[in-house]
Amino acid sequence: AVVSTQSGHYGRDPKGLGPTCKELDISESVINCSKTKFSMVLPAVKDLLEMSHYNCSSIVLLGIEAHVCVQQTALDLMSLGYDVHVVADATSSRTDTDRMFAFQRMRQAGAFLTTSESVILGLVGGSDHPHFKEVQKIIKEAAADTNLLSAMPSMV
Numbered sequence: 001a002v003v004s005t006q007s008g009h010y011g012r013d014p015k016g017l018g019p020t021c022k023e024l025d026i027s028e029s030v031i032n033c034s035k036t037k038f039s040m041v042l043p044a045v046k047d048l049l050e051m052s053h054y055n056c057s058s059i060v061l062l063g064i065e066a067h068v069c070v071q072q073t074a075l076d077l078m079s080l081g082y083d084v085h086v087v088a089d090a091t092s093s094r095t096d097t098d099r100m101f102a103f104q105r106m107r108q109a110g111a112f113l114t115t116s117e118s119v120i121l122g123l124v125g126g127s128d129h130p131h132f133k134e135v136q137k138i139i140k141e142a143a144a145d146t147n148l149l150s151a152m153p154s155m156v
Contacts, residue, residue, distance in 0.1 A: 038069050041076035049080075058083040060119055061111075062090035067102035074106045084111040087119055089146045 049056060059082050063070050070091050074084045086106055093099040107113055117139050124135050 039072040039076045040069070041073055041080070046080070049082075056082070058085060060085045060087060062087040062116075064092050065098070066091045066093040067098035068093075071102045071106055074111045075109055078110050085114050085119065086111050087116050088113050088148055090116050 059077055061070060061074055061077070061084055070086065074086060077084050084106070086103070088103060091099070091103075093102065103113055120135060120139060124132055126132070129135070
């Protein structure tokens with residue numbers, strides 16, 4: 001990892017929907033388990049978040065489906081008092097309609113919508129970070145069009 005941070009992984013029920021894709025390296029996740037509830041805010045997550053050594057007030061959230069799992073997780077985390085930052089260009093749904101309405105609802109509920117580049121550079125903190133040049137190379141690569149600007153013009 002170029003930038004070190006704590007991460008957790010909750011995947012869909014592998015018995016019903018199959019395992020998490022192998023391209024997503026979850027080997028260093030603080031917590032890694034499957035779930036059958038839409039929200040990832042399960043007892044194990046609550047316990048982890050309440051551990052004093054994490055001292056966390058903000059959570060960066062991304063994944064699929066925006067209108068189900070991501071949205072329910074964001075709402076649950078906000079109800080527990082966390083600031084939730086949803087990475088819009090790393091969060092998807094089967095349809096753009098579901099995705100856009102989910103973003104709108106999460107934003108109205110108090111979540112911050114952001115982009116992957118913004119999160120990455122926020123974690124780096126400045127050009128004095130020891131891995132800034134590596135990060136800069138990664139973010140300079142052309143990203144696929146997410147259709148976010150055309151689908152939700154009221155956000156700009």
